[in-house]
Amino acid sequence: MCDPIQAMNGRIIGVDIGGTRTRVGAFSGGELLARRAFPTRGLPEVSEAIRALLAELGWDRPDAIGVGAPSPMDMRAGVIIGCPNLPHWRGVEVTRELGEEFGCPVYLANDATCAAIGELVFGHRARDFVYITWSTGIGGGIVSGGRVVWGATGWAGEIGHMVLEPAGPPCRCGKRGCLEALASGTGIARAARERLGEELSAKDVVQRAREGDRAAGEVVARACRAFGQGIAIVWELLEPELIVLGGGLTRAWDYLGPEVLAAVREMARGDPKVVLTELGDDVGLYGAAALPDHFPREWTSS
Ligand SMILES: [Zn+2]
Known part of the structure; x- marks a missing residue:
């Protein structure tokens, strides 16, 4: 072979x-x-x-x-x-x-x-890893033993639609409380609309949080915690060598990363290695x- x-x-x-x-x-x-x-x-x-x-x-x-x-x-x-x-x-x-x-x-x-294939061939070149996009939506791809895990019809790795809060906010997929509804850019913007009463992009909400706005900070903290929870579940399921992150929200990793990683450490046993893609x-x-x-x-x- x-x-x-x-x-x-x-x-x-x-x-x-x-x-x-x-x-x-x-x-x-x-x-x-x-x-x-x-x-x-x-x-x-x-x-x-x-x-x-x-x-x-x-x-x-x-x-x-x-x-x-x-x-x-x-x-x-x-x-x-x-x-x-x-x-x-x-x-x-x-x-x-x-x-x-x-x-x-x-x-x-x-x-x-x-993106997981891109990471496999051109990126960190690990053989057991999960790639997660943290952006407008949340998506994932699984590589095990150097091969892509496709699932029965190609839907494997839809990490964004794992339900973390069954009574949580609605998701675009029709369910409630999916990781994507809680932690994606869309989810952050929706939470900000409810909490701050303003139409803001996720990027704006993160910026407000950086500047010390308490309500924006709470919205961002909740999203980071949910995202960390998602990573912890993935790690417990597969114990990948690496969890590789990409997508627009990772551009603010200097600010968001510590909060996400604190949640990962709290909810996963061991010490999952989380890195950002080098391919941008x-x-x-x-x-x-x-x-x-x-x-x-x-x-x-x-
Ligand atoms: Zn969903």
Whole structure:
């Protein structure tokens, strides 16, 4: 059996569809050669960016395309089911449409799982770790023994939808008290609206807390504690070598980290090692490019 951490041979296009920005990159031999980034719209904008990269590099066509998206999806069929954040992608048959246009195999997966693949191939290179995105939403990807844990249909690692408070605030998934509802950027903004009576972004709430605003501080502390609880549960379940964090809220890790880690230490036995991704905002793009090497082969036959 070959090593699962492969070299990304060939000409690969990675596409990371984000809630606000989409990143498209052309890779060869595991190296990012050229890239485009633009506000997230739909498939035509992604096609256009791929065509521009092919023209820039003088490539006729790519050997494979990997796509990551923050939405419920049918991975086997390569279809994005859609969510309120991605109105232009609802029901889009990503693998069929891009495959027909560019004449190559196309693979679609959850963006946080792609980020875990990015971390596996290009980041800390641990073989047992969990990647967690702490951003507008909370997502996760699990790597065990150097291989991605996909679950039966690709939904493994949806850490954001573990229920921590059954009577807690509503989550966009329809349940209540999910980790995402308690600790994500959206959750922080919602809690601030209720507690402070103001429409603030999570970033603003964190800034207010830094400046000593007591109510904002309580909102942030509650989110950090819930996030730490989520990390502790993941660690107790899997005992990963590392827990790797990425996403917008980790930019304030100097302020949020101590509070999160205090909760982790309180709720997990042992001493979980929590680190930030070294790939920054590109972790999902790198992972999408490595997705063709890691996609479950048995799901590609149909
Ligand atoms: Zn949920």
